[in-house]
Amino acid sequence: MSGVILKGRKIERCPMCGYDKFYLDEERGELICMRCGYVVEESMIDYGREWRIFEDESSSRELIRAGKPVSYSKVDLGLTTSFGRGSDFSKLSPKDREKFAELQRWQQILTSSSERNLKHAIRELNRLSSIFNLSEVIKEEASKLYRQAVEKNLVRGRSVENVVAACIYIASRIHGLPLTLNEIAEVSGLSKKEIGKTFRYLYKQLRLKVPPATARDYIYKFGNQLGLSQKTISKALELLSEAEKQGLTSGKGPTGVAAACLYIASLLTGEKKTQGQVAEVARVTEVTIRNRYKELVSKLGLEEKLRKLESLE
DNA sequence: AAGACGAAAGTGGTTGA
């Protein structure tokens, strides 16, 4: 569907990617972008805390405009203070002048090195963003996080690349489009382990509270990457709900669960994908899919259904 | 030849004494 009325507001385009087709998960009451899988409703209201997406109540044309207060992706927010040569400079004693001059020198050194650092970070951020095709919103979030990390001196001892990667990981989760650590590791050329470590460190030190990525998020994402139809994706979501009810998902890796649900759904709807194909986009091994698959099929009583489908060709 | 299956051994993270 396209052009949706949601809670009295008209939504024409996905605020994430600009696509105009949506998918409605009726059970959850969630509205999902069909291209990028962004959950238009929930996430927007729950986590969009820095700026309001629905800024203008009266105008129906301008509903989807994010009023960004400042661009965090710029090196200088325009707020830098400097030790200037004020008119009072001449009143200082020679000793104080000396001190003052020293402070000026220090400031130059500090700002130029931290700016270099920041430029480096922003270059890396832009590089990864364009590879992942990240929206501006996520980019901004990531740079905001990076700045916070710098302010709290959390970058010391860690590479800029790692911190940027971790920020992107967090930002993508905040906005409901979780990248996996595996994906980021592949693209950035860093190890999953290091990024994970940096992520946990930042997460703690910045006192973030981001809900963990759910299998649901990944089903949308992987489903789209696999080119599966809405029908199959819905089926996978149904399977997931069932599995959750029976407590088959707690403690399991969400990507593995999502992968298995999609695999089974693809068998049930005849839109078959191989374990290998699913494993590839989900960045898990076939073995993991098989383990989840076995559990799900036996506990959800799907054996005969699958057997019937098999004999049917 | 490709896909599915599973055993065995190893890795890294979590948890609880």
Place this chain on the structure above:
DNA sequence: TCAACAACTTTCGTCTT
């Protein structure tokens, strides 16, 4: 802080289509 533990991976051999 250390050991036990579960989830997941890697590797590899086997079976089916």
